[in-house]
Structures are given as C-alpha cells and as structure tokens.
Amino acid sequence: MELRRLKLLQELREAREELLNINFENSPDTPYFLVNKWVSKWETTFRRCDTLDHRMVNIGRSVMRAMDGYEQERDAEIFNEMRPIFVDYIDQGLSILDQEYEVKPVLEEYIKRVKDTKLAEMLKEFNISKDTSPNLVAIGFRTILALIIQEKAKRLNPQSNTATRTDIALEKMIDSARNDNVLSGDELRLLESFKATHKDTYDFVAHRPGANKMVDKNEVETMVDLLNKFLPSIIN
Numbered sequence: 001m002e003l004r005r006l007k008l009l010q011e012l013r014e015a016r017e018e019l020l021n022i023n024f025e026n027s028p029d030t031p032y033f034l035v036n037k038w039v040s041k042w043e044t045t046f047r048r049c050d051t052l053d054h055r056m057v058n059i060g061r062s063v064m065r066a067m068d069g070y071e072q073e074r075d076a077e078i079f080n081e082m083r084p085i086f087v088d089y090i091d092q093g094l095s096i097l098d099q100e101y102e103v104k105p106v107l108e109e110y111i112k113r114v115k116d117t118k119l120a121e122m123l124k125e126f127n128i129s130k131d132t133s134p135n136l137v138a139i140g141f142r143t144i145l146a147l148i149i150q151e152k153a154k155r156l157n158p159q160s161n162t163a164t165r166t167d168i169a170l171e172k173m174i175d176s177a178r179n180d181n182v183l184s185g186d187e188l189r190l191l192e193s194f195k196a197t198h199k200d201t202y203d204f205v206a207h208r209p210g211a212n213k214m215v216d217k218n219e220v221e222t223m224v225d226l227l228n229k230f231l232p233s234i235i236n
Helices: 003-021 031-052 059-066 076-097 106-111 117-129 134-156 170-179 185-207 218-230
Strands: none
Touching (some): 003 031, 003 076, 003 106, 031 059, 031 076, 059 076, 106 117, 106 218, 134 218, 170 185
C-alpha cells in the first residue's frame, strides 16, 4: 500500500478516536464549537483523502453540513445523537482507502469505554448476543438501562438515592432518577416513550408463557438506538 494512503489511514483512525472522545456535556463551549474545532484540526487530512480517491466523500464538509442550523444548540443529547453520523463519514473514508478495513459499530466503541465492571460485561454480552438471541437480550436490557442511569447518577451526585440504590429494578430507578434530577428532559422523554411502546413486550418475554410473547429482532434496533443515546453521558 502506498505511503500516502497508509498515512491517511492512520490519521483518519486518530480523528475518529478523537471524535468519539469529545465530551459534549461537561464543556463550557457549545457542542457545535467542539465539533467545528475538531473539523478544523483534521481539515487537511480530509482534503487529502478527497484528492486521493474520487469516490471519497469530503468528511469535513459533510460534518459541517450535518450541523447546519445547530450553531447555538447547547443540548448535548442532540450532538450525541448526531455523532454516529459523523463517525460514519469517517468510516466510509476508511473503507475506501482500505477495502479490508473492518468498520466497528459506534456502540462497540462506546462499550469499550465503560468503566463499571458489571455494566461493561452486560453490554459486551448484549453486543455479542443481540443478533442471535433477542429474547435473552431483551430480558437483560432493562438491567442495562438501570445501570446506565445509576452510573450517570454517580457522576452527578455520588451520594444521591439513585447513585446508592441496591435495588436496580428499572421502574424504580427511573422514578428515583426523576426525583434526583439525574436525567434531562429529553432523556426522560426517551425513557417514557420506551416504556409506553416497548416495556410490555419485554415484560411478556420475562414473565409470560407462549410463543406470541417473544421479541421481534426489529426490537433490537430500538435497544441499540437507546444505548447510543445514553452511553456517551457516562463514558467521556
């Protein structure tokens, strides 16, 4: 492989790692400013990629276009939601530069950054089993969500009821987090929407007999989507 291509591959991997490590929640700067600063740092690399292969999407311009209109937005969750889109632009470039490059899902990158031992192990098992054992995954997913909420509480207020709970039943954890102001309004809305549309399905898998009480594999996408939204707040 030519030297220019090898160098660009290394730089794109570094840019990807930096993007995943941006902490949108605990910065005095707006998320837009943080991403714009990242784009500026790697702009030369993105331009070189663009000129090396005509199939390449211009990563910098694509990221800036995706953020258009969000210059004054301070909601970290919105940018956590957009981050996988930015990462995908880089992954497209990596795949073009090296056809043997294995694109790792953003969820996998988030999981390896989780520090709590129990949560990290459950997430690894979730990731391994989600495509083959959706019913078992659904049973464990409620515990995973509860542990994520508790981990966030530990960061915000280690002495809070939510942070110190020994009962990690999801319903009770959500109520506790609401009382302790652990979750933002958007996070609460996401969880309430999940409870309203999916919780009964997961409860049926765990507590009801019958072949009609099983999880469709499409439900896995909902679980992954929730994890991609919640995990960034406890890993950076």
